[in-house]
Amino acid sequence: MIVRRYRGKSLESLRETVQRELGEGAVIVSSRKLGAEGLMGKIAGAEFEVVAALDDASAEELDDSRQEALVEKVAGAVKPQVMSIRREIKMQDDKLVDLEEKMATMCDQLSRIEKRSHQAPAPVISISSGGEAKGPFSHLPAEWREALVAAARVPGAGPTQLLDSLASRLSAADGILFRRNSGEGPDVFALVGPTGVGKTTTLAKLAAFATLRRKLSCALITLDTFRVGGADQLREYARLLGADFSVVFSGDELRRQLDRVKDRDVVFIDTQGRASRDRAGVETVCKILATAPECTPVLTLPANIRAGDAQQALKAWGRLDPACLILTKADESGCCDGLPSLLQQAAIPVVYITHGQRVPEDLQPARAESLAAMICPELAPNPFLPAENPE
Ligand SMILES: Nc1nc2c(ncn2[C@@H]2O[C@H](COP(=O)(O)OP(=O)(O)OP(=O)(O)O)[C@@H](O)[C@H]2O)c(=O)[nH]1
Ligand SMILES: [Mg+2]
DSSP states (O other), rough: OEEEEEEEEEEHHHHHHHHHHHTTTTTTEEEEOOTTHHHHHHHHHOOEEEEEEHHHHHHHHHHHHHHHHHHHHHHHHHHHHHHHHHHHHHHHHHHHHHHHHHHHHHHHHHHHHHHHHHSSOSSSSSSOSSSSSSTTTTTOHHHHHHHHHHHHHSSOHHHHHHHHHHHHOBBOOOOOOOOOOOOSOEEEEEEOOOOOTHHHHHHHHHEEEHIIIIIEEEEEEOOOOHHHHHHHHHHHHHHHHTTTTOSSHHHHHHHHHHHHTTTTTTTEEEEEOOOOHHHHHHHHHHHHHHHHEEEEEEEETTTTTTTHHHHHHHHHHGOOOSSEEEEOOOGSSSTTTOOOOOOOOOOOEEEEOOOSOOOOSSSSEEOHHHHHHHOOOOTSTTTTTTOOOOO
């Protein structure tokens, strides 16, 4: 219970005070007019005194209503702050929406860039059209390098486009079209070139292809009487293939043998290897082949030939006016920096590329893209290099 004493000028005003402060549930338990001891009260302007009481239940109600009033008061006080926080949150919300939109735009741009980079990866190599001494493309003739520079400048250009640009300058004939004898004599091919480049092995591969795949009748003739055992290698292949085989020592003998096998579909002539600087040796081969005007000379050179050696080989064997090139040992040619100079100067198509010792498997019709990859492995891996065995 709450008990309070109030003093005032009139009972009426005291009742109002009691009700205001203690609420409707308050009861005035006593009242009196102030006497002598109330002189001080009188001086202070008070003439009456009341004692008011409020029981516990009413006191709780009073507390509740006070609390409500307090809450309202507090709410009123914090309302401006709440409003400002709300405004701040709204601003932050707007900023977030703005950021989300920007993020979506950036994601879109990123995905487009990513897509473009998949279609045409950015060139990893810088090309200079100048004649720099060293660099990934310094082994290319200036004209080819300039074409690559132009290709690299096209927006979105990548290694594939550069490879295509290079390939478009290379002449490849995708093999030899071996024909069935039409009655005018067989197709005759002679493989010529420096020593040990793979002429005999390649000839055996070609003969195997013509015999086994194309079902053509073949004759093999060798001029290689110069080297001990030179003829034996081919004789063995001829035996395995069931092909006609003969060894000739001179132009006359070659002529006679060619006349003898004129009913065959294809004739392959193996020649002795001669160093390109060995003029007399090369001359011997040229003289013998001169008796066979129907013969198509095929210049056989290793894919990793040095530019200087290529020049020398073309000078020496160019006398035979070869119709096409076979590149050998591509499997051993990690570096083909002499090839551009060879191909540009020779100006004849590459018909086959050999890439191993197996007969007949390691022989492939030439493709310009493969040649381009051999020349510039920075643009695409050389397809003929076998994977290195783990150590
Ligand atoms: N790795 C590799 N080796 C080859 C390839 N072609 C030939 N060879 C090897 O090269 C060596 C010489 O091959 P030949 O066919 O005898 O070469 P050639 O030009 O007839 O030699 P000469 O008659 O002496 O001038 C042999 O060991 C062959 O197995 C090739 O494409 N890759
Ligand atoms: Mg040989």
